Amino acid sequence: EQLKGAVTFEHVSFRYPGMSSYVLKDISFHVRPGETVAILGSTGAGKSSILQLIPRLYDPTEGAVYVDGMNLKDIKMDDLRKRIGFTPQESILFSGTVEENLAWGKSDASLSEMKAAAKDAQIHETITDLKDGYETKLGQKGINLSGGQKQRLSVARALIRKPNILILDDSTSALDLQTESKVLDAIDEYKCTLFIVTQKLSTAKRADKIMLIDDGKIIEEGTHDQLMNTSALYREIAYS
Ligand code: M5T
Incomplete structure (x- = not known):
């Protein structure tokens, strides 16, 4: 399947159910x-909202999302779950063993x-x-893990599925630069498509594409080198 891992947003607009304004x-x-x-992008810009549409936590209000070359609406939910690894901003761990937490959603692991x-x-x-x-x-x-340990456990849980598409919504924010870089090096080997919300320049530098989000829109798009040349806003982030 040649399009395995491809993701397309086509004129997607979205407002949360019951809300009047578009995010x-x-x-x-x-x-x-x-x-x-x-x-x-800054807080409230819409980063999580974009990413939540990929595993279909919500459907777009207008427009369409395609994964692996197919409209999300044409993919069965349990099939979609096999294709996508998603770690939300708040790691969801429950009071079971480490093993049970890791295997959550993939009980045959x-x-x-x-x-x-x-x-x-x-x-x-x-x-x-x-x-x-x-x-x-x-x-x-049981024991309580630190924020960074919880994040790494959530990332491990997502990797077990060997997803075509991996979505890390701020899931490495508590890791130091060196640890994050090791995690990302390992993820490279999975050859999956990776979406990563980050504030770290070192992570942005690795990306094939950086999307700068503001007020529900993509305001800049390009590689680190491109944006350093073309975007005053990106340079501001880079030097801050
Ligand atoms: C974008 C609103 C939020 C903000 C806008 C997740 C969520 C967000 N919102 C809701 O009304 N309901 C929700 O369940 O949508 O928010 P975001 O997508 O969370 O932005 P972000 O990811 O860039 O922000 P942050 O703080 O996680 O970096 O108006 O109130």
Whole structure:
């Protein structure tokens, strides 16, 4: 399947159900299979709203979204879930074991698949240092992980699916530059299309495409080098 990993937004406008104002306004873009897209923009700009439309947490109010060359509406939900790995801004972990949390949504995941994904997400060693390793209980009556550890666990959970499209919505924000860079190097090997919301210049630099979002619109698009030349706003972000 040649279009595996392709994502297209066609004149997408969106308002949340029951809201009168649009949070996304006529967004169009095309991402080729395997590309990395860094999404930058100030708080409330619409970054999460764009990304939520890809796994169909919401449908566009107007326009259409295509994944792997197909209109999202023509893909069955359980099929779509196999194609997309999505880690939301707030990591969703529940009070089960590390293993159960990793396998959430993919109950047939083997321990060796979990370990491989955990290594790639730079969380394997943290897990093996826990009292009961992969069987350690999390949450309520178990241990609490730090923000960055939770994020890495969520990334591992998404990687287990070997998705065509991986969406990291601010899911590496708590990682130091070096750890984030190791995680991204490992993700490169998956050859998936990657959407990553970030404030880090080092992450934006790696991207094939940077999208600068403001007030529900894409206001700049290009590589780091291109935007350094053409966008005063991007330069402002870069030097801040
Ligand atoms: C864009 C509103 C939000 C803002 C706009 C997620 C969500 C957002 N909004 C809702 O009304 N309901 C919702 O469930 O939509 O918000 P965003 O897409 O979250 O923007 P962002 O991702 O760029 O912001 P941040 O702070 O995560 O960097 O008006 O109120």
